[in-house]
Amino acid sequence: MPESAMNWPPIRKPPGTLRVAPNLGDYATAVASFSWDDARRELLGDPPGNINIAYLAVDRHVAAGRGDRIAIRWLGRKGERRNLTYQDLKLASDSFANVLRDLEVGPGDTVFALSERVPELYIAAIGTLKNRSVFCPLFPAFGPEPIHQRMSIGCGKLLVTTPMLYKRKVAQIRASLPDLQHVILIGEIGDLIEEAHGFDSVISIASDQFTIPETAPEDLALLHFTSGTTGKPKGAMHVHDAVVAHYITGKTALDFHESDIFWCTADPGWVTGTSYGIISPLTHGLTMVVDQADFDAARWYRILQDERVTVWYTAPTAIRMLMKAGPGLPRGFDLSALRFAGSVGEPLNPEGVAWGAEVLGLPIHDNWWQTETGGIMIANYAAMDIRPGSMGKPLPGIEAAVVRHEDDAVTVIEAPGEEGELALRAGWPSMFRGYLGEEERYRKCFSGEWYLTGDLARVDEDGYFWFVGRADDVIKSAGHLIGPFEVESAIMEHPAVAEVGVIGKPDPVAGEIVKAFVALKPGFEPGEDLRLDILGFARKRLGTAVAPKEIVFTEDLPRTRSGKIMRRLLKARELGLPEGDLSTLEGPA
Ligand code: AMP
Numbered sequence: 001m002p003e004s005a006m007n008w009p010p011i012r013k014p015p016g017t018l019r020v021a022p023n024l025g026d027y028a029t030a031v032a033s034f035s036w037d038d039a040r041r042e043l044l045g046d047p048p049g050n051i052n053i054a055y056l057a058v059d060r061h062v063a064a065g066r067g068d069r070i071a072i073r074w075l076g077r078k079g080e081r082r083n084l085t086y087q088d089l090k091l092a093s094d095s096f097a098n099v100l101r102d103l104e105v106g107p108g109d110t111v112f113a114l115s116e117r118v119p120e121l122y123i124a125a126i127g128t129l130k131n132r133s134v135f136c137p138l139f140p141a142f143g144p145e146p147i148h149q150r151m152s153i154g155c156g157k158l159l160v161t162t163p164m165l166y167k168r169k170v171a172q173i174r175a176s177l178p179d180l181q182h183v184i185l186i187g188e189i190g191d192l193i194e195e196a197h198g199f200d201s202v203i204s205i206a207s208d209q210f211t212i213p214e215t216a217p218e219d220l221a222l223l224h225f226t227s228g229t230t231g232k233p234k235g236a237m238h239v240h241d242a243v244v245a246h247y248i249t250g251k252t253a254l255d256f257h258e259s260d261i262f263w264c265t266a267d268p269g270w271v272t273g274t275s276y277g278i279i280s281p282l283t284h285g286l287t288m289v290v291d292q293a294d295f296d297a298a299r300w301y302r303i304l305q306d307e308r309v310t311v312w313y314t315a316p317t318a319i320r321m322l323m324k325a326g327p328g329l330p331r332g333f334d335l336s337a338l339r340f341a342g343s344v345g346e347p348l349n350p351e352g353v354a355w356g357a358e359v360l361g362l363p364i365h366d367n368w369w370q371t372e373t374g375g376i377m378i379a380n381y382a383a384m385d386i387r388p389g390s391m392g393k394p395l396p397g398i399e400a401a402v403v404r405h406e407d408d409a410v411t412v413i414e415a416p417g418e419e420g421e422l423a424l425r426a427g428w429p430s431m432f433r434g435y436l437g438e439e440e441r442y443r444k445c446f447s448g449e450w451y452l453t454g455d456l457a458r459v460d461e462d463g464y465f466w467f468v469g470r471a472d473d474v475i476k477s478a479g480h481l482i483g484p485f486e487v488e489s490a491i492m493e494h495p496a497v498a499e500v501g502v503i504g505k506p507d508p509v510a511g512e513i514v515k516a517f518v519a520l521k522p523g524f525e526p527g528e529d530l531r532l533d534i535l536g537f538a539r540k541r542l543g544t545a546v547a548p549k550e551i552v553f554t555e556d557l558p559r560t561r562s563g564k565i566m567r568r569l570l571k572a573r574e575l576g577l578p579e580g581d582l583s584t585l586e587g588p589a
Helices: 003-007 027-033 036-044 053-063 086-102 119-130 144-154 163-176 199-205 242-252 271-283 297-306 316-324 350-360 439-443 484-492 528-542 567-575
Strands: 070-075 081-085 110-114 134-138 156-161 182-185 220-226 234-239 261-264 287-291 311-314 340-343 364-368 400-406 409-412 420-425 450-459 465-470 475-477 480-482 497-507 511-520 550-553
Touching (some): 053 242, 070 086, 081 119, 110 119, 119 134, 119 156, 119 271, 144 484, 163 182, 182 199, 261 271, 271 287, 287 297, 475 497, 475 511, 480 484, 484 528
Parallel strands (some): 070 287, 110 134, 340 364, 511 550
Antiparallel strands (some): 070 081, 450 465, 475 480
């Protein structure tokens, strides 16, 4: 976020303009009086009931006589609609849990999902959690290679997907996934009958009564893959106890009330779409809108209007795309039902906050978190003045600081405005419990009691946190975190490529786009045909979500003496910025 962002005036919200009394009234009081034990008691009751996420999100409401409420209002791409009540969701997910049991997929086994946003995806998620299996959603725009990597690391035993995604992305890698025993296909399975089960047919023969076994708070529940600068994708493990944070952060940061109609635009293939697109809203017993279709400005305004959405959680790229569609379009829609709008995933420029105030009649509330934190950690609250461009203040129960760390020692930077790494004091319920099979990588995220986030930030004199950038080379494109190494490894497999370096190139809409610098093997000449061929090759393997948007040829790539490609230098050159310390550079660059 540029320095100038800090000069935007705060957006004040006189209490009279809030349509319902915010759950978090006075920030200082909420922080002082908060305890995780109280939050746990509020959700689980006293004496505490089963901590199983699916029980707390679904069955608990049915048991309390709220089964008739609509849990999911599903909007199909072609205008279809389907409502699932909490009772419907309970019965269907009971059936799915029984299907898993019948197929001998047990507690601790990983169930992967690769699906569009259709009701079956949500049923599978809840059913998996009921069975105490581990749910791992994948983004449907991934190509076969990211899917293969993640399913291999996660030892996926069962996959829920659609016939189209299976044929295009899974069939070719199935033989090299030895742990994968079952595939369940949503929709018409046709000629795939030999290879897979049909979702409807297995559900229809399974019993719709399932008793959720007693679940321990530390039982594994969710596996979410994320990326680092180097190495394979990391499987962040989350436990059932995380639901306490999902619940309470929905209450404080998104101001959930039971009567809300909530729309989270994120896909469950990314952590936001699971924590806040499935779990948190359901624990509040509200109605959530699920849209199958991809972004379309007019469609989105129509959904906000027609579904009378009251709380909306989206991302800066989507906001910038709506801004791009122009101010005339929203004038044709009645957006008056909306009372709270939030955003996450990448820096939200002050212009985005102000656009909300102008077009929606409410500013956008930015908040910050990441796959590893499992839930929102820093936020602008309904009752609080917004500093446009700032991520807000730490949630009650979360201690955040900007730190310097050297040789395993962490020093908290007290001086306002000084830049450092954003750190969180470890120990909140939705904190990841490890990277699957990578103890050392996990350990490196901590120094003493502090979890080091990999983000650079600063705090102003009033305690608002400001995002500065990433401390590493990961790329944020349209809110999706992409590891440059994963992209480079795929491009390296092209027969013409000798070496490749990948960076995030700033983009006015997507935040960053993936750009690759390619050096060719002897005998290959740079040219448009070869460039398109490499682009197509990368797309086919990585999928549209991960593949580069731009490829340029270069004679050779700057490397450190130890042989690592200096992405930092590639980026500085791309941006025309000072090249910084080149002392580790190999030879003349
Ligand atoms: P992910 O783990 O994919 O959710 O990505 C987490 C990363 O996204 C964070 O470490 C930040 O770099 C970035 N991020 C998330 N929310 C924000 C925000 N509100 N402002 C700036 N960056 C953000």
